[in-house]
Amino acid sequence: MLSIEVCYALPDRQTLIPLELPDGATVRDAIDASGIAARHPEIDVAHAKTGIHGKLALLDAVLADHDRVEIYRPLIVDPKVARQRRVEKSRREGSIEGRKWLPKDSR
Secondary structure (H helix, E strand, O other): OEEEEEEEEOOOOEEEEEEEEOOOOEHHHHHHHHOHHHHOOOOOOOOOEEEEOOEEOOOOOEOOOOOEEEEEOOOOOOHHHHHHHHHHHHHHOOOOOOOOOOOHHHO
């Protein structure tokens, strides 16, 4: 038997479900056995990205003992766009982040 944990995190809370599964169980088996889709109906298991200990894994990936199956939420904003927005905001507020350094005599 494998000792597995299924994890789904929201911004304000996380759900961790420990399971005992037979050898040869897959990511899909763990998600189905956990019942997490009933707790979080917003999860579309067929299209959600999944991983094992922070590394992307397909639904048919075979699990090992003590694996943590993770279900990832879709990104709301592209990380590059979010960073650019933060830089622009800090510039508007007077920060020098992202500005090129210029020698004193060339300012």
